[in-house]
Amino acid sequence: MNEYKRTKAKILLVEDNAADIRLTKKVLQENKIVGSLDIVRDGAEAIDFLKKRGKFSNASKPNLILLDLNLPKRNGFDVLKEMKHDEELKRIPVVILTVSDVREDLIKAYNLHANCYIIKPLEMKEFYRIINSIINFWFTVVKHFEDD
Numbered sequence: 001m002n003e004y005k006r007t008k009a010k011i012l013l014v015e016d017n018a019a020d021i022r023l024t025k026k027v028l029q030e031n032k033i034v035g036s037l038d039i040v041r042d043g044a045e046a047i048d049f050l051k052k053r054g055k056f057s058n059a060s061k062p063n064l065i066l067l068d069l070n071l072p073k074r075n076g077f078d079v080l081k082e083m084k085h086d087e088e089l090k091r092i093p094v095v096i097l098t099v100s101d102v103r104e105d106l107i108k109a110y111n112l113h114a115n116c117y118i119i120k121p122l123e124m125k126e127f128y129r130i131i132n133s134i135i136n137f138w139f140t141v142v143k144h145f146e147d148d
Contacts (some may be wrong), residue, residue, distance in 0.1 A: 008035030009135050012062035014046040014079065015039065015097070016071055020120065024066065024097070031128045033135065038062065043074025047082055050089055062092060064135060067114075069098040069105060080112045093134055 011034050015021050021039060028034040038059065040046050046067070049056040065083075069076035076096065083089040093115040098105070101119050109117050116130060 009033060009063040009138075010036045010060060011038070012046070012049060012065045013037060013039045014041075014043070014065065014067045014071065014076065016041045016068065020068070020097070023124075027124050027127055028131070031132070033128070033131055036060070042072040043076065043079045045073075046071075046079045047074065050083055051086075061088075063138065064131075065092055065094045066097050066131075067094055069096060069100055069109070077108060077112065080109065080114060084113045093138055095131065095134060 011028065013021065013024055015024065025034075025037060028037060038049065040049050045056075046065075048054050049059050050061075052059050067076045067079060071079070076098070080094055080096075083092065083094070090113070094113075095116040095118060096109045096114045097118050097120055099120050100106075106117050116134060118127065118130060
């Protein structure tokens with residue numbers, strides 16, 4: 001199998017379910033995908049983190065966002081919409097991780113420029129494959145054009 005050079009990503013996980021947080025962390029760490037992992041538990045905190053407000057004033061910009069849709073305070077759609085309208089944030093790839101298999105949610109997420117839509121629960125090898133593919137694409141193709 002042809003592997004890209006592995007680059008560890010700075011990931012922001014936006015998730016309020018403790019079991020999903022533990023499982024996601026485990027997969028990212030076991031597969032050596034994550035360079036750093038920040039976790040916020042609601043949509044308002046996600047926006048504050050991304051815009052470096054309040055207690056997140058020293059937060060580093062993530063390379064990838066794993067975003068649940070069903071969040072307290074502000075839902076994932078609101079977070080996605082706000083960040084994709086922000087010049088500093090719109091190029092960060094966003095993977096939706098949700099239990100929603102509603103077709104309208106999938107369409108809405110892609111219309112708001114999500115990069116991937118994953119329905120939970122999923123097989124962990126598949127999750128690894130998807131996340132690794134996005135990271136490899138981001139670091140080998142997209143970043144090349146941004147650096148020019």
